[in-house]
Amino acid sequence: MFDSLQERLSGTLKKVTGQARLTEDNVKETLREVRLALLEADVALPVVKDFVEAVKQRAVGQEVSSSLNPGQQFVKIVQSEIESIMGEANESLNLSAQPPAVILMAGLQGAGKTTSVAKLSRYLKDREKKKVLVVSADVYRPAAIKQLETLAEEVGVGFFPSTVEQKPVEIANAAIAHAKQQFYDVLLVDTAGRLAIDEAMMAEISALHAAINPVETLFVVDAMTGQDAATTAKAFHETLPLTGVILTKADADSRGGAALSVRHITGKPIKFMGVGEKIDALEPFYPDRVASRILGMGDVLSLIEEAEQKIDKKKAEKLAKKIKKGKKFDLEDFRDQLQQMKNMGGIGSMLEKMPGMNGAAQAAAASQVDGKMFVQMEAIINSMTIKERRNPDLLNGSRKRRIVMGSGTQIQDLNRLLKQHKQMQKMMKKMKSKGGMANMMRGMSGMMGGGGGMPPGGMFK
Numbered sequence: 001m002f003d004s005l006q007e008r009l010s011g012t013l014k015k016v017t018g019q020a021r022l023t024e025d026n027v028k029e030t031l032r033e034v035r036l037a038l039l040e041a042d043v044a045l046p047v048v049k050d051f052v053e054a055v056k057q058r059a060v061g062q063e064v065s066s067s068l069n070p071g072q073q074f075v076k077i078v079q080s081e082i083e084s085i086m087g088e089a090n091e092s093l094n095l096s097a098q099p100p101a102v103i104l105m106a107g108l109q110g111a112g113k114t115t116s117v118a119k120l121s122r123y124l125k126d127r128e129k130k131k132v133l134v135v136s137a138d139v140y141r142p143a144a145i146k147q148l149e150t151l152a153e154e155v156g157v158g159f160f161p162s163t164v165e166q167k168p169v170e171i172a173n174a175a176i177a178h179a180k181q182q183f184y185d186v187l188l189v190d191t192a193g194r195l196a197i198d199e200a201m202m203a204e205i206s207a208l209h210a211a212i213n214p215v216e217t218l219f220v221v222d223a224m225t226g227q228d229a230a231t232t233a234k235a236f237h238e239t240l241p242l243t244g245v246i247l248t249k250a251d252a253d254s255r256g257g258a259a260l261s262v263r264h265i266t267g268k269p270i271k272f273m274g275v276g277e278k279i280d281a282l283e284p285f286y287p288d289r290v291a292s293r294i295l296g297m298g299d300v301l302s303l304i305e306e307a308e309q310k311i312d313k314k315k316a317e318k319l320a321k322k323i324k325k326g327k328k329f330d331l332e333d334f335r336d337q338l339q340q341m342k343n344m345g346g347i348g349s350m351l352e353k354m355p356g357m358n359g360a361a362q363a364a365a366a367s368q369v370d371g372k373m374f375v376q377m378e379a380i381i382n383s384m385t386i387k388e389r390r391n392p393d394l395l396n397g398s399r400k401r402r403i404v405m406g407s408g409t410q411i412q413d414l415n416r417l418l419k420q421h422k423q424m425q426k427m428m429k430k431m432k433s434k435g436g437m438a439n440m441m442r443g444m445s446g447m448m449g450g451g452g453g454m455p456p457g458g459m460f461k
Contacts, residue, residue, distance in 0.1 A: 042226030042257030107220035109193035118151035226257035
């Protein structure tokens with residue numbers, strides 16, 4: 001996420017971090033590079049101008065000159081101003097209305113609106129413990145209604161049926177009446193999108209908004225569109241009183257222009273961002289954490305929260321006890337770790353959130369450890385007998401040939417897996433020692449550079 005901006009800013013700021021003294025000249029030079037980095041990231045020009053000016057005012061003033069470490073203080077100022085243009089703090093949904101709290105979702109076609117409705121309903125159901133109903137008022141695309149019905153079933157929330165013959169206001173009012181009768185806490189209303197902003201679309205959604213008076217009106221926008229995302233959001237806000245933005249496809253956005261522009265241009269907070277295709281890949285937007293990621297400082301808080309949500313605690317505790325007793329980390333444990341890693345979005349996603357580990361995260365992505373390789377590794381382990389999984393030393397030539405035939409792989413794939421398992425065993429021992437997590441992360445990073453392949457899993461024991 002935001003890799004190119006992160007790389008450029010991190011490189012620029014490293015030059016100034018060690019400076020014993022900051023002058024107007026070296027601040028000016030650094031800010032010129034920062035300005036170019038932001039423009040290349042497709043951040044809107046007014047945002048760039050205001051950001052650079054704000055940093056300059058603080059950097060050449062008393063705030064830096066009185067600091068014991070001016071270079072590091074400058075980086076802190078940059079981080080603080082990045083947070084400021086994105087909103088400083090997470091703004092949660094306002095659900096304090098008389099049930100059902102109605103949330104209207106708006107946006108252009110292809111921005112991921114219907115998927116975001118499903119992701120948000122899943123979030124409200126699992127995290128906020130709300131009883132959620134969803135309805136589609138998109139009467140132009142029958143497929144959109146069916147898509148929402150399928151997604152609602154997948155995430156386990158209520159779905160209110162609608163047809164293309166109905167009017168959007170009629171659909172929404174009927175859904176509200178049903179939600180009241182069935183004691184739903186929240187109603188999410190999906191609306192029709194267009195390929196571009198047009199008057200008919202704006203008039204229709206404006207009438208719908210006036211009829212149902214939602215407590216939240218969220219604009220769903222594709223992060224990949226850069227500063228155009230902020231421009232489109234502004235156009236919508238001139239018609240609809242938006243309360244916030246959902247930024248989709250943030251995981252695929254290497255630039256970051258949308259994240260850095262939307263709040264400043266629209267005045268409306270980014271409340272959530274989509275970070276993957278999976279139905280649970282929606283995160284509350286924390287400007288301080290995103291700023292930290294952009295500057296290559298990691299995002300440990302989000303990593304911990306994700307672990308709390310997705311890690312199988314019983315399996316983690318069982319493995320921890322096993323390792324403490326000095327028992328070996330076997331291939332069944334390794335398979336469990338692969339599954340845990342998949343739940344956490346893969347090794348690249350996890351390393352990206354660790355301070356100073358973005359290089360290793362990019363290397364993990366480049367070496368394709370995630371995805372298909374996870375499936376292949378699981379297939380190899382599943383083709384072994386229980387005895388072989390618990391004691392890999394039993395694997396001689398004939399056993400290996402049987403395993404690769406059974407899993408549809410090659411001998412070198414099996415040997416690579418066994419090598420990674422050995423490396424993981426060593427890391428498990430490090431987890432017992434003082435500074436276990438740090439030792440383990442250093443080991444993982446080193447293995448990326450050493451060509452041994454990134455061993456998946458093993459972070460949360």
